[in-house]
Amino acid sequence: MSSSFGENIRFSVFGQSHSEGIGVTIDGLPAGESVDMRRVAAFMHRRAPGNRRGDTARKESDAVRVLSGILDGKTCGAPLCGVIENTDARSGDYAPMRRVPRPGHADYPLQVQCCGAQDWRGGGHSSGRLTAPLCFAGAVCLQILERRGVHIGAHLQSVGDRSERGFTPVLLAEEELHAPGLRAFPVLEEAAGERFQAAILEVKEAGDSLGGVIECAAVGLPPGLGSPMFGGLENRLAAALFGIPGCRGVEFGAGFAAAGMRGSENNDAYCCTAGEIRTETNRHGGVLGGISTGMPLLLRVAMKPTPSIAMPQRSVDPVNMEETELRIPGRHDACIAPRAVPVVEAITACVLLDCMMEGKNGWL
Amino acid sequence: MSSSFGENIRFSVFGQSHSEGIGVTIDGLPAGESVDMRRVAAFMHRRAPGNRRGDTARKESDAVRVLSGILDGKTCGAPLCGVIENTDARSGDYAPMRRVPRPGHADYPLQVQCCGAQDWRGGGHSSGRLTAPLCFAGAVCLQILERRGVHIGAHLQSVGDRSERGFTPVLLAEEELHAPGLRAFPVLEEAAGERFQAAILEVKEAGDSLGGVIECAAVGLPPGLGSPMFGGLENRLAAALFGIPGCRGVEFGAGFAAAGMRGSENNDAYCCTAGEIRTETNRHGGVLGGISTGMPLLLRVAMKPTPSIAMPQRSVDPVNMEETELRIPGRHDACIAPRAVPVVEAITACVLLDCMMEGKNGWL
Amino acid sequence: MSSSFGENIRFSVFGQSHSEGIGVTIDGLPAGESVDMRRVAAFMHRRAPGNRRGDTARKESDAVRVLSGILDGKTCGAPLCGVIENTDARSGDYAPMRRVPRPGHADYPLQVQCCGAQDWRGGGHSSGRLTAPLCFAGAVCLQILERRGVHIGAHLQSVGDRSERGFTPVLLAEEELHAPGLRAFPVLEEAAGERFQAAILEVKEAGDSLGGVIECAAVGLPPGLGSPMFGGLENRLAAALFGIPGCRGVEFGAGFAAAGMRGSENNDAYCCTAGEIRTETNRHGGVLGGISTGMPLLLRVAMKPTPSIAMPQRSVDPVNMEETELRIPGRHDACIAPRAVPVVEAITACVLLDCMMEGKNGWL
């Protein structure tokens, strides 16, 4: 099954870029949790196109219609299904690419897998559009987590070769965590946002695109959450985060940098602070061997540059097996990473709530 | 469930560093596949300690006793269970650390999760020792994959701040793929191996340890393998690879470097070669949107430095909530990355065979 | 997760009796399969209320809107989501029962489980209304199975103490299989239908209800489908069939009667017929040890009498812990078994297609 994740709560996504609707079913949410739909809409707005220069021109209201699972503003134990209509799809834009695969997209392998029956319009089920229902699911989970003192935030730490500082690793305040989400452009330092946006507009004018790195953090997690080996926080978060179209890498704590360190540098010493066991530094990113330590959870996601670019590209017409030049019209983000920031938060929220619902953990 | 992975074939690992035995059950293997146990032993020998300078002094023969699942040298459709006895465990070494958690290990969060009932001897179930049965499982899968023309190899691409070149991304020959596995120290270029080993011995003498990056490749995969969204090759490989103790990051193709590129750099143009659709470059690492393209699969795993170091470290005695200094005796690898190279190959083999068993794919 | 089943194809149901909508998402269907929506509607009509005397008076068109997963009349590999609006819900009827649990319904245990947050209107998520999307899913699967030569049919074998003959166990023709589905009342022999309906109307007038037994058969299954132990056809069919509200028992072949037989009576001798290995009799119901034999699959489902009856019943008001008399108004089937006949067919189709998608089986 390609389109669901979660062990105790199951998140199942459906829809294609140009199908009638897209949505998500969430099975296993605790009952009796109130859901503030205005806050849900505010969260989803952060992902919606058109809020930043360089965004795609496709306009979708992304209004969610809840078909089931909520009664009088609270979860009722039944699966919660939210549906979003697709209203501004322009399938005609994609007709020339029905056969010729776009470089960097999943068109070609999907075509092979589905023997040509795949939905070729706008990336079909592999489209970034499917992150809208994921944001809905995440927005619901974030509210449930916040009531348990767990807060999640993310920021765009780099765009192309420009970067900003990361979250404060040890004493991460909620204000810092939520600051990027309050900005139109999700960064910690406003100046970085200006530099990032300038870079994006520059490549857009050149008919090109840029990638970026997103850092996400969660505070308030109890120690002991997760499992050793394959059921760990890293395993489950990575499995879900690689579901974001364009994600090419996931790392925790010091991540790839840890591979260049000595043990004496990378190990975090334990200390007692205010009657609690904590670590003095946080190179481990709040998770050791799959299980949370109670320190801030820190992870990073590498987003590749948008594969749809205005510049002509070389591809192949598989019917005639002829090399050809492809020009992609349509409306595209010059950098998908800014809009992916709330998606990373959302998926992190979904996975963490799923882990907290585990029977051996008594937190919910 | 913490200790199993796989959707069509289920790999379930059991055991602790110092329990009577460790092992793996593989449920769902195709029937009638011959298993050459000498080749299995040869593969497992690559992971076994004592083959490289800097390895732990613990001696384990790692002989696998197959309890079930094989009849007359062939899989018989029943779950294959392989058991390895633990013979050289020295639990006494760990007595001082029964209470005081070792920095960089999972001791503390496990202690919280299990309310003190966890097996504290040598890391228990979270020990690197559990990668021995994973290598057994991988060795079996590799033989089945090879009969379908799929070959997998890995090498240690960096140790600390020293690195060597990666696999040839586009035309990756089987010889290059298998070369590192034929060496005692798993690198592509012998000279790099010398430099890496020198670095490891240096930190070992300093009572410290080093991390490293492992690159793994698979050739011969058909295009169309995997799934969009959460059932993709990246999702399933990452979920399993983060089960290796010490893994801090996983990336595919250009990985985190892709985040610094432009779309025109990162996109791989399609071309026709010998009647097949291929890409001219391979920044995508053989997988787009979760599905294989038929190009070599390329992934990298970041391994942190061994957390067990001889140098004294600061920790906390949780009973008295007192800060204390910890000295870890025991026998440890100064760098676990070389021994993790066959583990990355093994897990990659298990996941890829699992994906190939999927019903919608007609390869097996 | 309560609301999904299937290993290779995942069927996820959502909705409540009186929520805005109900539906199902089917993830993992093979791509390129044409779906005739008129035949789907005809199948669903068999379950719809109002076709038989004794049916509930609630009128629902049960028109399915396909939001995703179908392109140009064919499955496209993406999850297929079908939504049905709830239009004739009369929640007011249930207001008196908001607190007082109805005997024989899941009201009381759900109330405990959800701490009072459950959807109390018309049974909520536990309502028989949820079998409408299951019939949609089954109708899609039936078309895919039929193209592989697998045909499924079911009939109402008994109502209360009245019964009719079962399907011909050995040489079961497609006509016999499909005959009950062509009748308004789903029986093999028209005379039995008259007797059954008379019994139902009789209890309805008495303000009471009746149960019944449904027999289902599938022909054209290849031998070798399924798995030993817990992944067998029986295990997977039973797990799904017990999801039908009111199902109290499931048996295969001779079922409970086999417990009263001798081995020499119950064993089916093998014979050669037209170059194929078959059994002379079919007490095993086409499945031995979890795996199909190629003989007709035969199973029976016991449906209890509709718990909603017009007669007054004794219950308890949990707030005051006071015993009270309950009168259920609303609109109810005097016997749910006739409408459950296509549901049994549908679930059987879903499970069998799921089994056929298994990688080790080469049928799809």
Add this chain to the structure above:
Amino acid sequence: MSSSFGENIRFSVFGQSHSEGIGVTIDGLPAGESVDMRRVAAFMHRRAPGNRRGDTARKESDAVRVLSGILDGKTCGAPLCGVIENTDARSGDYAPMRRVPRPGHADYPLQVQCCGAQDWRGGGHSSGRLTAPLCFAGAVCLQILERRGVHIGAHLQSVGDRSERGFTPVLLAEEELHAPGLRAFPVLEEAAGERFQAAILEVKEAGDSLGGVIECAAVGLPPGLGSPMFGGLENRLAAALFGIPGCRGVEFGAGFAAAGMRGSENNDAYCCTAGEIRTETNRHGGVLGGISTGMPLLLRVAMKPTPSIAMPQRSVDPVNMEETELRIPGRHDACIAPRAVPVVEAITACVLLDCMMEGKNGWL
């Protein structure tokens, strides 16, 4: 995957009738639970052959070696693996049946599924011998459940056409529940045991075999355990119980008899007893719509007659496609149902503990 079950705790069985060993891995048990191995052995002894007249002559000590998961007599959170050696296998007995399938066994469909590579000795992985590790798993779970006040018992309610009364449905005392397990022959009334054993010996002398029905009950379950639709107690219990070789039917509460009742007969009125909500009768068998009500859980399992009988039977040699007469030597139970009684208890215990580990339930 054929050989595991459980969602929160995973029970994975391995082994064949004549492989070197058989066993089970239990992943997800709560940590810190003491396991009394003498009580485990006593429970397993109830299933062991040779305790009753009519049992197979195969002698197996069924001593379990725990390889992992227990430290100092308590579960440690790691997967618990128990292994049993096969010591008295006589594979030679089965040589004549290597090709010719035994009627009533899974030989033929397994042969088709595995293309002849299946383990043909003594039923291989489909053998009743695999219920020994299930009893080990159940014995562990029973101890954990008992500490939470949940008690489980079962008895042989019928053999062939002879039967005894069922468990007292409403006020089921622990003594009654455990009484059958204390007898060599597991019945409620000693006189019934005599009649049952006489019937078994009679068919044994005739070279034939008999089936039987097992009733199982659990008391002390909290209300609210389970889930609606497909995650209910019935669904999960049935899925696991059909894994017992020879199981042909599973029913809950009044079961198939409910199909012959009126609603007014089958509905159980609610009442207040000692400040608790209970039902006056217990036709629902303690579970409504998948969720426990707090009343005794009642289920019945139909076991077919042992398919291995001494009488000659007709079968087919699939190589020559020739009909042939088969005589089964070997050592067989004339009725497997008595030895299956503790197996039903064991599986029920495993499933109920699995359900109690669910996050939304706060019982563990």
